[in-house]
Amino acid sequence: GENVEQHPSTLSVQEGDSAVIKCTYSDSASNYFPWYKQELGKRPQLIIDIRSNVGEKKDQRIAVTLNKTAKHFSLHITETQPEDSAVYFCAASIRGTSYGKLTFGQGTILTVHP
C-alpha cells in the first residue's frame, strides 16, 4: 500500500521567514495530494491540494509543488505569521479508486516566533 514520509517533524521559524515541508510517497499511481493544517485541539483543515496533472499551485502565501518523477511534493509558506503555527499534514490518494482513501504523513509541528 501507499506510504507517505514527511519531513521535518518539527520546524521553527521567525515571523516573516519562509517555511518548507517536504513529503515523499511510494505509490506511483497516487494522483491527489492535499495538505491539512491542524491547530491545537481542532480538526484537520484542508488548506491546499494538488493533482498529478499540475506541477505547482499557489494560494496567497501558500504554495505546493509536485515532482511526479521523484515522487515528492512540498508545501511552501511565505511571510510566515504566528497564526501559521500548527501541525501540518501531507497526504496522498488515488482518485477514482478506494473512494479517496488518504494516507497521511507523520505531521510537521510548525512554530512561528513573533
Place this chain on the structure above:
Amino acid sequence: DTAVSQTPKYLVTQMGNDKSIKCEQNLGHDTMYWYKQDSKKFLKIMFSYNNKELIINETVPNRFSPKSPDKAHLNLHINSLELGDSAVYFCASSQDEVPEQYFGPGTRLTVT
C-alpha cells in the same frame, strides 16, 4: 451551519465498556470515513462507507464496528474498550469523484 458534526466531543470510560461515537454530515456527500489520531498525532484511516456500503476496512480489531444507517450518518461502536483505544477519532466526508475530505471536530476518547 456545521458541515460535519460528531458526538460526543469527549468520552471518558473504563476498560471493558462498550461505547459509540456518532457522526453526521449535512454536505450531501456520498462517502464518510473514520480516522484515528493517536497520541503522536498520526492520522490513520479506519473505515470508509460509500452510500451505506463499507468500502475501506483497514486492519482494525473486530471490536470496532461502523454502522451507516443512511449516507448522512456514520457511527462507530467500540466493544470491550482497551487502554490502547485512547485517541482522538475523526469523522470525515467527501463527494464522489471529488477528493477533498472535510473533517468533523473529533471525539477524544480516554479509556481508564
